[in-house]
Amino acid sequence: xxxxxxxxxxxxxxxEEAHDDGLxxxxxxxxxxxxxxxxxxxxxxxxxxxxxxxxxRRLLMFGGVAVASSAVIAACKGAxxxxxxxxxxxxxxxxxxxxxxxxxxxxxSSLEALAGAVYTKALATGLVKTTATSDLLKLFQSxxxxxxxxxxxxxxxxxxMAFTDPNPVLMQQVAxxxxxxxxxxxxxVALAYDLEHLLAATYQADIGTFDNPKFNTTTASVGATExxxxxxxxxxxxxxxTGTPDGAFQVDTDAVKPSTGV
Amino acid sequence: MEISERSLRQMVxxxxxxxxxxxxxxxxxxxxxxxxxxxxxxxPSRRRFLRDVGAGGLALVVAGAVVPVGGLMAAASAxxxxxxxxAKFAESVELAAVAAYAAAAQSGKIKTPAVLMAATTFASxxxxxxxxxxxxxxxxxxxxxxxxxxxxxxxxxxxxxxEAAVLAVAYxxxxxxxxxxxxxxxxxxxxxxxxxxxxxxxxxxxxxxxxGSVLGKDPKTDVDFxxxxxxxxxxLQASKFPIAS
Numbered sequence: 001x002x003x004x005x006x007x008x009x010x011x012x013x014x015x016e017e018a019h020d021d022g023l024x025x026x027x028x029x030x031x032x033x034x035x036x037x038x039x040x041x042x043x044x045x046x047x048x049x050x051x052x053x054x055x056x057r058r059l060l061m062f063g064g065v066a067v068a069s070s071a072v073i074a075a076c077k078g079a080x081x082x083x084x085x086x087x088x089x090x091x092x093x094x095x096x097x098x099x100x101x102x103x104x105x106x107x108x109s110s111l112e113a114l115a116g117a118v119y120t121k122a123l124a125t126g127l128v129k130t131t132a133t134s135d136l137l138k139l140f141q142s143x144x145x146x147x148x149x150x151x152x153x154x155x156x157x158x159x160x161m162a163f164t165d166p167n168p169v170l171m172q173q174v175a176x177x178x179x180x181x182x183x184x185x186x187x188x189v190a191l192a193y194d195l196e197h198l199l200a201a202t203y204q205a206d207i208g209t210f211d212n213p214k215f216n217t218t219t220a221s222v223g224a225t226e227x228x229x230x231x232x233x234x235x236x237x238x239x240x241x242t243g244t245p246d247g248a249f250q251v252d253t254d255a256v257k258p259s260t261g262v
Numbered sequence: 263m264e265i266s267e268r269s270l271r272q273m274v275x276x277x278x279x280x281x282x283x284x285x286x287x288x289x290x291x292x293x294x295x296x297x298x299x300x301x302x303x304x305x306p307s308r309r310r311f312l313r314d315v316g317a318g319g320l321a322l323v324v325a326g327a328v329v330p331v332g333g334l335m336a337a338a339s340a341x342x343x344x345x346x347x348x349a350k351f352a353e354s355v356e357l358a359a360v361a362a363y364a365a366a367a368q369s370g371k372i373k374t375p376a377v378l379m380a381a382t383t384f385a386s387x388x389x390x391x392x393x394x395x396x397x398x399x400x401x402x403x404x405x406x407x408x409x410x411x412x413x414x415x416x417x418x419x420x421x422x423x424x425e426a427a428v429l430a431v432a433y434x435x436x437x438x439x440x441x442x443x444x445x446x447x448x449x450x451x452x453x454x455x456x457x458x459x460x461x462x463x464x465x466x467x468x469x470x471x472x473x474g475s476v477l478g479k480d481p482k483t484d485v486d487f488x489x490x491x492x493x494x495x496x497x498l499q500a501s502k503f504p505i506a507s
Contacts, residue, residue: 143490150491200464207460208453216456217448220463224440224492227464228471232488235472242380243472248390249461 095212097159104206104258105155105215108222110167111199111256112148116141117166118175118195122188129185133236137192140229147222154218169261186237193233197245198254200226205255343500345452349398351500352446352459354408356392359435360385361407362415366428373425377476381432384469391462398455410503429477434496436470437486441497448494467492 095101119141128134152162178191203223207216227250231243239245363385372378396403415435422428443463450456474487486496 139488143488146490204457204460204464207447208456213448216460217444220444220447220460221491221493223460224444224463224467225488225490227467228488230464231468231471232475234468235475241376242383243468244383244387244465246465248387248465249394249458250464252461 101158102160106163109151353395357407440466
């Protein structure tokens with residue numbers, strides 16, 4: 001046990017050092033830009049650097065509060081992906097284990113667990129008085145549970161260890177503040193809409209990035225359902241009379257980067 | 263275009279029951295789909311087919327279009343369909359949808375202004391999708407609506423007695439398009455058409471969800487309304503609906 005504790009202490013120290021190094025670097029860069037020393041840089045470039053290299057349009061509008069996707073990503077900066085690739089569970093797997101695929105799928109299952117947790121907390125507030133809306137949100141919640149199960153199985157197929165908890169970074173930085181600010185039923189619906197759109201965007205962005213192309217279909221089979229959720233919530237919340245808030249093509253600007261929080 | 267509370271409650275309750283039923287087999291379904299050994303998917307869903315017939319035939323909009331996915335999927339897995347061919351077929355599907363919405367709008371059967379607005383909007387989306395797929399098809403693009411799909415849909419629209427019937431045709435068409443693009447996502451090799459299709463599929467699903475809610479869909483008779491997973495069950499088959507030459 002002592003050696004185990006030593007290992008944990010060493011790892012903690014190593015992570016803290018890496019974290020501090022990263023902060024020092026970021027602080028120096030921010031000082032440089034904010035103090036005006038970076039005035040020669042075009043405004044867009046400066047903004048992108050300040051936002052972590054992500055264009056401003058990628059600000060994640062989560063309700064009235066704009067949260068930079070990069071802030072979420074930065075929270076994981078320097079962290080070693082925690083995916084542990086294990087031998088595939090079945091011999092029928094045509095593709096070898098893929099850390100990349102497992103990471104994408106772990107992130108996906110963490111988002112589904114996040115959705116489930118957010119719906120639980122939001123419904124527990126008692127703010128949703130309309131029975132039909134409450135029932136609809138419960139249905140969506142149950143479907144996210146199913147989606148989570150699918151992504152967990154897919155993670156194992158990819159040779160990874162399934163991630164079953166709500167995404168900790170998004171919960172802390174994005175969902176928790178919104179949950180704390182809920183005041184009305186409309187707030188709950190707006191939160192659900194933003195959440196569903198984030199999931200739909202993430203799965204859209206994931207498609208085409210897998211080593212094993214079979215996971216494209218897995219992800220699309222879930223993403224389309226999130227799209228249906230978005231449509232109904234968009235109509236209910238008056239965000240779009242036609243249920244197509246993004247127009248002809250769904251956009252993925254609020255997609256969550258794989259490995260975030262997992 | 264508001265969803266009535268009654269409709270929502272009804273669909274939620276019944277879809278929930280179907281989800282529970284569906285979950286009993288979803289693991290096998292997905293596994294089969296992923297492994298390319300989708301025995302169940304190779305057969306026309308007899309249960310769904312009979313249910314749709316029992317629902318009044320409207321879901322058979324693309325009657326022959328409710329096709330087994332096996333053909334296209336198997337062909338794609340055998341790499342007999344290249345990306346331009348898939349894109350060309352998708353372009354023809356989109357243009358058929360554009361023409362169908364135009365016919366619906368001109369039929370005079372759509373009386374509700376909000377519904378007409380939605381139909382017009384959806385038609386413009388399909389036109390944009392057609393342009394995208396046409397670009398991926400390159401020199402092989404035909405810029406022509408799929409004749410078989412257009413005929414099937416047009417016949418249904420002509421026979422539709424009222425607005426609800428017209429919307430039911432559109433609803434089934436949108437679901438068929440969504441299913442088709444799920445198959446396409448499993449078939450495209452290039453990252454660009456793959457990404458584009460990933461942005462189009464959810465929009466077809468959104469169209470279907472909204473149309474279904476306007477129709478007050480009863481999930482007991484239509485499992486395509488708010489399914490837990492998009493399936494390829496109603497995918498359109500290129501071999502069944504050849505592209506105009």
